[in-house]
Amino acid sequence: MGLTGDWATYVSTARNLLDGQWFVQIYQWPYLHWPPLYPMLLAAASLGFLDPYHVAGPFNALVFGLTIYVAGQGLRRHVQRPPLVVGACLAIMLALPLTGVASIAIAEAPFILFVTLSLVKTSKFLNTAKRSDLIWAAAFASLAILTRYMGVTLLIAVAPLLLLQRGPAPLEKVRRVGLYLLIATAPVGLWLAQMFLVHGVIHGHRVPSPFGLLEILDKYFSHLAGWVFLNPPSEDAWTAGAVFAAVALLTLAAAVGFSFLRARRKGEGADGWSPFYLFGGFALAYLIFLTAAQWRTEIMPLGGRYLSPMYIPLLFAAVLALDRFLSYARGRPWPASVVELPIIRTVAREGIEPYNLLVLVIVLASSLWLANGAALNAREIVRANEQGIGIEGPVWAGSEVLQYVRETPVDVPVLSGSSVVYIFAGRDDDYLSTHVTGAKRKLEEAAEGALVVWLYSFRWKFDYSIWDLPGLEPVAELSDGVIFKVNRAFDRDASWEAAYEALVSGQPAARSVFDLYLRENTLSYVKQPCSPADTEALFFLHLIPADVNDLADHRRQYGYDNLDFDYDDRRSVMFDGRCMITMALPEYDVIRVRTGQYVPGEDRLWEVEFPYTE
Secondary structure, three states: OEOOOOHHHHHHHHHHHHOOOOOEOHHHOEOOOOOOHHHHHHHHHOOOOOOHHHHHHHHHHHHHHHHHHHHHHHHHHHOOOHHHHHHHHHHHHOOHHHHHHHOEOOOHHHHHHHHHHHHHHHHHHHHHOOHHHHHHHHHHHHHHHHHOHHHHHHHHHHHHHHHHOOOOOHHHHHHHHHHHHHHHHHHHHHHHHHHHHHHOOOOOOOOEOOOOHHHHHHHHHHHHHHHHHOOOOOHHHHHHHHHHHHHHHHHHHHHHHHHHHHHHHOOOOHHHHHHHHHHHHHHHHHHHHHHHHHHHEOOOOOOHHHHHHHHHHHHHHHHHHHHHHHHHHOOOOOOHHHHOOHHHHHHHHOOOOHHHHHHHHHHHHHHHHHHHHHHHHHHHHHHHHHHOOOOOOHHHHOOHHHHHHHOOOOOOOEEEOOOHHHHHHOOOOEEOOOOHHHHHHHHHHOOOOOEEEEEOOOOOOOOHHHHHOOOEEEEEEEOOEEEEEEOOOOOHHHHHHHHHHHHHOOOOOEEOOOEEEEEOOEEEEEEOOOOHHHHOOEEEEEEEEOOHHHOOHHHOOOOOEEEEEOHHHOEEEEEOOEEEEEEEOOOOOEEEEEEEEEOOOOOEEEEEEEEOOO
């Protein structure tokens, strides 16, 4: 299973449930920000003796398979053309937004299943008016809300549709809405009530969002355009992707409008379009609700996995509209104005009807789209097998930091700057805040001799200011992290001076305003004499790899990795008129380094390029 920010919360809570504790997450913190169902499902699937982390993989795979099946059954009920149903199921199976969240131990996979079940049952009720279908729809909506609070968007989308449905008496509509809302909200209401009784709050605290509305919408368009391409566009190409997505949405809207007008002319009621309104309405309600939530509170990440629950409803709406459009297009001749075009005249002369040509274009475009999705998923599978994203993968199995922690005597306390240590090494004595202020408070309480583990969860994410905390003695700086020991008597300045003298005793890789040293996969900037004015400008670092495929996708077009940083952002020290900045380099092979300083909006102050040779 892959790992992301919330996985440790879910897995640790499931482990604590199996140990007989109530909802307590990693580091014995109360489980406040999330609804309870996903860790409960992991604990139940563990059968009381398996590790929830290992259960999460097959559990999410089963959930994802059921999602494809349920979606296919729902489409069969409303779509006349079996190829569209098969194509939609393949699109779901090959969708990177869905396979991505299903392969991580987070709650999105069951949430998407419950949302799909609820919408399918609701669409069935709108056609049959059977009370049992409404009860099932409400029950699955309840499970969705208990998995992720964003499930309330089901209520926002479904309740108005029930009230606007033609046929039932007004009082009957109110009864239906009341029954639906009661079943859907009662379980989560009980959960929130016990939260208030136990913790005095119904939800964990969220800080205000640092993101503007336009920034959020910009991100959404980028991700939605990536769905059309089956691959998120690069940073510089997102505008083209957004335009492409906008054209696709306008084309879909035109097809819907044409089909709706044709239905009105034939005297078909609006209820025949209720499935389209249901799935499209949910996608719209979800997008608006998510935008408001991310605009008001700091919910990360923007877009990405949070948009994934919209994929199946949007696909449903598109397939339903396309199916209806094809029905109305059958048997229609070429308009006289269009036949005047040379290409259309040639096609018409060959006896190809507009409907057949339209179907051919749809089949070819869909085939190419699905083939692209299959290729991208195959690439991701190969990459996962080569690099490893879970506990059995080669990256974590060979982690030097985790091996160090595993071999440490059990009676030594461990403070971790990354919850990865909890999952992989089974050590969670305490938690070291990634914020320096919080870390200082923790270190004041830490026992003498305690280990502090800082694991590089992501490249470039290591906060070197941790080195400046008092009483921390570096024990080992390994390839994938750093181990410190709490030592109140440790003299950091003396240690830095020794490291400085050892470094400058060798030959620098390059000289400029700063001397550049390469040692043990780190780049050090050294200057003597050095004043604060020398470090006011920003530093930049370009790393040119031996293989451009080692770079992130959006960096490959440039051919190098790029990093800008302040003096205080990295492992830095200034003493006795000398300064030294140390930068850890990535694991892939680097052949050349380009670095220097600049002032934003002005020319570079200095720049030097040199081969990577230690």
